[in-house]
Each structure stands twice: as structure tokens, then as C-alpha cells.
Amino acid sequence: MSELAVPGIAYGGDYNPEQWPEEVWAEDVRLMREAGVTMVSVNIFAWALLEPREGEYDFSRLDRILALLHENGIAADLATPTAAPPAWFFRAHPDALPVDRDGRGLSYGSRQTFCPSSPAYREAALRITGELAARYADHPAVVMWHIHNEYGCHNAECYCEASAEAFRGWLREKYADDLEALNRAWGTTFWSQWYYDWDEIIPPRATGAVPNPAHQLDWRRFCSDELLSLYKAEREVLRAAAPSVPATTNFMVMYNFDALDYWRWAPELDIVSNDHYLQSTDPESEIDIALSGDLVRSLAGGRPWLLMEHSTGAVNWQPVNRAKTAGELRRNALAHVARGADGIAYFQWRAAKAGAEQWHSAMLPHAGTDSQIWRDVVQLGADLRALAEVRGSTGTAKVAIVWDWNAWWSVELPSQPSGEVRFQDLVRAWYEPLWRAGVAVDFVRPDADLSAYRVVLAPSLYLVDDEGAANLAGFAERGGTLAVGFHSGAVDENCHVRLGGYPGAFREALGVRSDELFPLLPGEPVGLSEGGTASVWSERVRLDGAEAVTSFASGPLTGVPAVTRHTHGTGTTWYVATLPAPSTLADLLDRIRTEAGVTPVRVTPEGVEAVLRRGEDADYLFLINHGDRSAEVEVPAGAADLLAGKPVEGGTVTVRAGDVVVVREPR
Structure with missing residues (x-):
């Protein structure tokens, strides 16, 4: 795993200045500094502006954005904008649009509206990635490449003919070009499904009865691998231009997203990162945060990871999108740090005025700086600065x-x-x-x-x-x-x-x-x-x-x-x-x-979550109170309260209702 060249716990979010007049940018970076932001992700959905026509590029806006960030001491996680091809691309290559299981062709007009097996898409994606790599490989603001965005979120499966051909190629490699081996593995003697020619094999499209489970399983494996091949192709272009700059893509280890086999993906990332959003219907979403964080840390091989996206308040894509309650923004973020995150970022920096995500919360909300979210964002920035020494520490699970x-x-x-x-x-x-x-x-x-x-x-x-x-x-x-x-x-x-x-x-x-x-x-x-x-x-x-x-x-x-x-x-x-x-x-x-001799990290009152990160010279005990009353927790002599910036006196700390305490424990 590579190290991120940002000191302490990285802090920031998705920054989309192209959505705003340029006079707003100066205010953005001023407020970022006030909030303690150290890194932002840029360029994620800017393809149409960078390449207004095929093969014609305009990087002037991105040049100014990166220069402004660098001048203000803010690092850039520079994205390849390949999650959202422009309209001109689909007019030129309509066969690159995805087809659903029922054979219905989908249109462009949102994001990830491409077939992962489309040769035209791959060519166009690698071309824009190559242009970015050549131009910004040595840019002093760029500390990480952000490849694509949330692979498989909307187009994990495409059932078109290009996908069918790619699926057959994947199967021929897996089964060493032995069609009889595939027939045995799939049990195709059942329901007369035996294949005599590779070209007879199609994706598990809608059919009159239940499809073959082995066929469906290999299809899911193929779909994950097909998207992974796109990630690796872009990564190689970037690595050739800037071998010392780490690359990542944001996973979605969160409730009910099962499109990709992240055990296969994780070794291909220089730094593992994840997006996590709460489900409004989950009355104890803090458990999902913990489970997700433990799984992402495990995918990272026990090493720290980055939380690339979560929300300051409500999201925009659930039937009812609830705001976070008092203290929840802080508890959520520090819970991810407790589980191994060495970076905390949000979607997004400034709440959008237009577009499909205009009702998604942000670090700088529609209400501006006179808002509880902004005050919480500034406080969190101070908290993360106080936790800088936690960076690099690991878990302790048995x-x-x-x-x-x-x-x-x-x-x-x-x-x-x-x-x-x-x-x-x-x-x-x-x-x-x-x-x-x-x-x-x-x-x-x-x-x-x-x-x-x-x-x-x-x-x-x-x-x-x-x-x-x-x-x-x-x-x-x-x-x-x-x-x-x-x-x-x-x-x-x-x-x-x-x-x-x-x-x-x-x-x-x-x-x-x-x-x-x-x-x-x-x-x-x-x-x-x-x-x-x-x-x-x-x-x-x-x-x-x-x-x-x-x-x-x-x-x-x-x-x-x-x-x-x-x-x-x-x-x-x-x-x-x-x-x-x-x-x-x-x-x-x-x-x-x-x-089996396994004991808790710490015995705590009901409602107080205890998590331990182990550093080289000290342990870091995170105490998160999800309850409605204060709690006392014993800690060793010589401990210090990092967020309060003072030694612990009397051998106990008080964790107020809804609050978080982080204790450095000498070893």
C-alpha cells in the first residue's frame, strides 16, 4: 500500500467548481482553509467540459482550479472523468449504450450510461485519461489519482451483444477453451442446456423460467472482472506517466451494494477508499458504519484506508432522506476514523444549486455558513487536526x-x-x-x-x-x-x-x-x-x-x-x-x-462504543456515546484526551451523551 502525501488525517470532499461561476472559487478555498480542509477530489464529472468535441481538449479551467488549490495549500485527488461520458460520445457511438436484462436499450442523460464491454468507450476513456496523465503527472497539487467513480453503481450489468462477446471471451479463458469443461461446471445436461459452440452462450437475459444458477454466478463474476479491467487499464496509463502518484477508486461497501467482488479489486488499489451512506430506515445505522469500516480495513489488508464520500446530512436518493441529528455528523466521521480511516471526505464541498443531486447535503450547505452543518464541519476539521498522530495505527482483532x-x-x-x-x-x-x-x-x-x-x-x-x-x-x-x-x-x-x-x-x-x-x-x-x-x-x-x-x-x-x-x-x-x-x-x-479467550476492547456502559487503534508507541481508544446519558469509562494512568488536548485525571473519562472521546493510552 502507498502512503498519501497529505499530513495527518486528510479532510475534504468532492469539489465541483465547474458548477459555479469562477468568482465563487476564491470564497471556496477561503472557507476550505477555515474548515481545515487538506484535500479535495476534483474533475470527477467534468469530461464534457474537458473534451467538448472528440479529440479537442480544453484544460484551461482545470489548470486554474489546480493552481488555486495549490496556492492555498490544498491537495488534489485528481479524477479521471470517465464515469460520465459526454452526449457527443453517445451520438457518435450509440452501440456503447447499455442494454438491460429485458433487452431494453437505455439512453444517456445521467451517469454511468455506458456498456462496460464497449470498445468505443474503452478507447475514449483511455484517451482522456492519457491526456490528463500527460498534463498533470508532475503537478504539485496532485497527490492521488481518483479513477472513475463508484464503478458498477448503475451499470454493473449490460446484456448487449458486445457484452455477450466479452462474456464468451472471459469464459473461454476461465475454462481453458474447453467447452466440455464449461458444460460440466454449469451442469447443462439439466433442461437441455448443453452448448456445442461458444457462440451459443449468451448472458442470462430474461427468459421464461429460472436461469441456470452456475450460468448466473459466472455472469456476476464476469461483470465484476469486466469493470475491474477498465480500472486497471486506466491505472496503467496513469502509472506510466506518474509512477510515484498512488491511484484509487471509491468502493461502495455499504448496505445492499453487491455488484463487485472487492476481494479481487482491493489488491489493485494503491490506497483503498470507500463511500458510505446511511440508510434512513436503519434505526441503528452506527452498526452499519462499524461493519462497513471493519470490512474496508480488512480489504486494505489491515492497513488504514480513506473514506472518500459520506454525507454531512441528508442524501437525495432514498424514499425519505432524513437530516442527521445533533452530533451525528461528528460521531459518524470519527467512527470511521476509529475503524481505520486515515482520511475523511464528503460528497460534496458546496451543495449543488441544480442537477440530480441538488438536494444532497454538503459541507457548505444551501444555507451557507450560518448553519449547523457548517459549524459542525469546522469543528470536525479541528477534531481531525487533534487526531493527527492516530494516522497509520491499525486494528487489534482476534x-x-x-x-x-x-x-x-x-x-x-x-x-x-x-x-x-x-x-x-x-x-x-x-x-x-x-x-x-x-x-x-x-x-x-x-x-x-x-x-x-x-x-x-x-x-x-x-x-x-x-x-x-x-x-x-x-x-x-x-x-x-x-x-x-x-x-x-x-x-x-x-x-x-x-x-x-x-x-x-x-x-x-x-x-x-x-x-x-x-x-x-x-x-x-x-x-x-x-x-x-x-x-x-x-x-x-x-x-x-x-x-x-x-x-x-x-x-x-x-x-x-x-x-x-x-x-x-x-x-x-x-x-x-x-x-x-x-x-x-x-x-x-x-x-x-x-x-476461546476473546475479551472486549473495553467494558463500557450500554450505548458506548469502544474501538482501539494500535500505534507504534501508544494505543488510541475511541469512545463513542450513542446513548442519551453521560458515561464514565476507566482508562490507564498516563492517558491523554486528544480531542480536549489535556491529560486524563482520576483514571476515568466522561463521555457525554452523543459525544466522542479519543484517549491516547501509553503502552
Whole structure:
């Protein structure tokens, strides 16, 4: 991972001066300095202004913008504007427009209205990227390249003929030009789908019945890889011109965005960055912030990362877009820092007066500087300056949760035993009790090195290949604690059911075998023998070496084990064959991690989130009070309150309701 050449915790947002008269720019940079802004992203959606006609360029405006920023000590994260091709491009290349699953051609008039497999788009994108690279490679303001913007946000899948041809090329490479191997992997003897010629293969377009799950899964993999190939192509152009300038693109690790396999993307980024927005319908969105931050840090290999976009207040794209409550702007931003962000940025600097995002909040809102948002933005700038020494510190987790995009895609394909099984919901259900308990968590691939952890949890791993399954089982065999959720290990990497009983790949390691699944109807709870209820799932579990911890106390499987424990090698495995109610699941996970010797970062009063970042010479304890009353938290002797800028006296700190305290703890 490269380092960002901006001191301390970077602070800023998307800056779109092209949307405003030039006389506004001087006010912008004056106010940026007042707010403590150190870096802004520029040029993200400026393609039409930079290249008004094909092959004709006008960089005069961007020259002035970059010069102004540099003169005022503000660094530039310079974007390639390739997320929004101009209208002239589509008039010249109408075949570059995307086609949806139903065969409907889409029009230009918004952003990301291109087919990722279009040769004309790739050529045009690399041409404008090359011009930018040649002109600004040595510009003193440019500290990072921002490639594209939110890949796959609107055009993750295109079903046109160019996409079909690219899909076939991807398949030929994956299956070594062996069509029979593809037929075996896809199980095409079912429903007479056998292919005799590569040209017979098409994207999984709308059809009369359920498409082949293996076909759909490979399609999702292809779509992620196709966009990744565009990112890599632009990055290589930039790297050739400016090898010392790091490149990034903004991920979207946030609720319900599953288009891209970020485990494949992350190693290609010099600095991992992410966009995160709250869901107005989530009453505890602070949990989603924490989960997202832990996942992004894990994608970055445990290294710090950048929050490239979030909002100061309301967004503009949900059915109801709520403003943030008092103190929420500050809590949200510092929660991301707590989880490893070494940069905090917003969409956007100045709230737009026109356009599709005119009702999206900004650092400088429509109301101007006489506003609560502006006062909070200035305060946050001061807070981040006070936290400069936190930069570069890392996490401390001994618990890992398995996260896999292939498992997510496959478990939510049609014709599953239950449409109520949703990957992200299950992961959050297991993550939430750990968050409440103050237990640090990393996320891992199934085939990751697990030697740093004591506990590994796999809440939802429907699809797993042999390597991943053996890695997880081996972790337990060597002394670790592995807990696996229902419907995991059921299919291999081609979506083929693992025969011999459930949970498939994990039967031996878990010491159980199920012969039939009994998913539960929505709103149909079942009782558990140790108290509490469960929902979503049940199955007929037979003990095959394991012991029953909890059994079903009602429903069609009364008396059948619901939670089991097994000694595997020198370690312990658990199987959770249902979804216990939140308090019951919390008790179970407390038992699992306590038996494994995992303790919380700090014991805190209810409602106070505790997160630890580990530096070279000190630890940094973030205490975030989401409650409505003040709380006292013990800290070691010699600690200092960084935000208050003073030593801690008496061995405790007071965290006021809705407030944040960051404590430097000597080691």
C-alpha cells in the first residue's frame, strides 16, 4: 500500500467548481482553509467540459482550479472523468449504450450510461485519461489519482451483444477453451442446456423460467472482472506517466451494494477508499458504519484506508432522506476514523444549486455558513487536526467473520429453499452482538491466513470451494474456534450441491449431518430448549460426534439439535442450524468467544462504543456515546484526551451523551 502525501488525517470532499461561476472559487478555498480542509477530489464529472468535441481538449479551467488549490495549500485527488461520458460520445457511438436484462436499450442523460464491454468507450476513456496523465503527472497539487467513480453503481450489468462477446471471451479463458469443461461446471445436461459452440452462450437475459444458477454466478463474476479491467487499464496509463502518484477508486461497501467482488479489486488499489451512506430506515445505522469500516480495513489488508464520500446530512436518493441529528455528523466521521480511516471526505464541498443531486447535503450547505452543518464541519476539521498522530495505527482483532461475494451472489439466486435467507442480514445479525460487546472484528476470505485469530465465524457461506472449506476446518483442527451458520458449505464453486447430507463441506469438521431442510415461513418462530426463539431456518440435524447445546422446542423438529458443539482436532467447532433471536444469539456468541479467550476492547456502559487503534508507541481508544446519558469509562494512568488536548485525571473519562472521546493510552 502507498502512503498519501497529505499530513495527518486528510479532510475534504468532492469539489465541483465547474458548477459555479469562477468568482465563487476564491470564497471556496477561503472557507476550505477555515474548515481545515487538506484535500479535495476534483474533475470527477467534468469530461464534457474537458473534451467538448472528440479529440479537442480544453484544460484551461482545470489548470486554474489546480493552481488555486495549490496556492492555498490544498491537495488534489485528481479524477479521471470517465464515469460520465459526454452526449457527443453517445451520438457518435450509440452501440456503447447499455442494454438491460429485458433487452431494453437505455439512453444517456445521467451517469454511468455506458456498456462496460464497449470498445468505443474503452478507447475514449483511455484517451482522456492519457491526456490528463500527460498534463498533470508532475503537478504539485496532485497527490492521488481518483479513477472513475463508484464503478458498477448503475451499470454493473449490460446484456448487449458486445457484452455477450466479452462474456464468451472471459469464459473461454476461465475454462481453458474447453467447452466440455464449461458444460460440466454449469451442469447443462439439466433442461437441455448443453452448448456445442461458444457462440451459443449468451448472458442470462430474461427468459421464461429460472436461469441456470452456475450460468448466473459466472455472469456476476464476469461483470465484476469486466469493470475491474477498465480500472486497471486506466491505472496503467496513469502509472506510466506518474509512477510515484498512488491511484484509487471509491468502493461502495455499504448496505445492499453487491455488484463487485472487492476481494479481487482491493489488491489493485494503491490506497483503498470507500463511500458510505446511511440508510434512513436503519434505526441503528452506527452498526452499519462499524461493519462497513471493519470490512474496508480488512480489504486494505489491515492497513488504514480513506473514506472518500459520506454525507454531512441528508442524501437525495432514498424514499425519505432524513437530516442527521445533533452530533451525528461528528460521531459518524470519527467512527470511521476509529475503524481505520486515515482520511475523511464528503460528497460534496458546496451543495449543488441544480442537477440530480441538488438536494444532497454538503459541507457548505444551501444555507451557507450560518448553519449547523457548517459549524459542525469546522469543528470536525479541528477534531481531525487533534487526531493527527492516530494516522497509520491499525486494528487489534482476534475475531474474524468470513465474507465472500460469491457466497452472497449464490445464496440469493432464485429457487433457493428460502428467499428469506439474505447474506448481508445474516452477517449483520452475527456482527451486531460483537459490536455491542466491544469485541474487535476483522473480515476474511474463506482461504485467508487465519493464524492471527482465535475465533472465526461463518454466518452465511452457502458457496465455498474445497480450498476455502479445508482452510476453515484446518483452523479449528489446529486449535481455533470455528462457528458456522446454517445453509453453509452447501454447494461448491460451481453451485453444485455437495452430496451426502448437509452442511456439505463442513459435515466432518462440525460433527453433524442433516438429511432434510425445514426453512421457516416469515413470522413463524420456533422455541429453543435453552430459552428464547429462532426464525428463518431449521433442519433435521443428526449428531455425528458433536454434542447438542440447544434443541428445537417447538415446530416440526421438536427435540432435534439446533446448536451443536464439537471437538475437532485441538480446536472447537459450532454449528448454528437456525437464526436465534438477537438476545439468544448474543448469549451464544458471548459463550463462544469467551471460551476461546476473546475479551472486549473495553467494558463500557450500554450505548458506548469502544474501538482501539494500535500505534507504534501508544494505543488510541475511541469512545463513542450513542446513548442519551453521560458515561464514565476507566482508562490507564498516563492517558491523554486528544480531542480536549489535556491529560486524563482520576483514571476515568466522561463521555457525554452523543459525544466522542479519543484517549491516547501509553503502552
